[in-house]
Amino acid sequence: GLTEFSDIRASDLSYGRKRALEIATTLALNPEMLLLDEPMAGMAQEDIERISALIRRISKNRTILMVEHNLSVVASLSNRITVLARGKVLAEGDYAAVSRDPRVIEAYIGAGHV
Numbered sequence: 206g207l208t209e210f211s212d213i214r215a216s217d218l219s220y221g222r223k224r225a226l227e228i229a230t231t232l233a234l235n236p237e238m239l240l241l242d243e244p245m246a247g248m249a250q251e252d253i254e255r256i257s258a259l260i261r262r263i264s265k266n267r268t269i270l271m272v273e274h275n276l277s278v279v280a281s282l283s284n285r286i287t288v289l290a291r292g293k294v295l296a297e298g299d300y301a302a303v304s305r306d307p308r309v310i311e312a313y314i315g316a317g318h319v
Contacts, residue, residue, distance in 0.1 A: 221255060228241075241271040245278050259283055296308060
């Protein structure tokens with residue numbers, strides 16, 4: 206999705222397009238697995254939707270391990286979620302299961318919201 210920007214220097218691209226370029230340069234190596242660390246951090250909603258669509262498209266033929274705190278992104282992209290707190294696994298499973306887990310709610314929302 207970056208062809209129309211081929212005449213623009215990478216440093217002049219928007220933040221979201223720079224992130225897409227980072228993923229594209231990694232994909233050029235044809236990896237079996239991608240490790241993405243908060244790929245949506247600092248992005249506007251339009252860029253989040255674009256990068257989410259890109260991740261969804263490229264995940265069809267490779268494994269993607271992603272650390273992400275945007276829960277709507279996690280819910281829409283993840284098949285399996287592992288929730289960590291202080292280096293320990295609190296819960297694993299699909300979004301519906303982990304989002305209802307009392308330990309996850311207490312660790313990330315607070316006990317008063319259970």
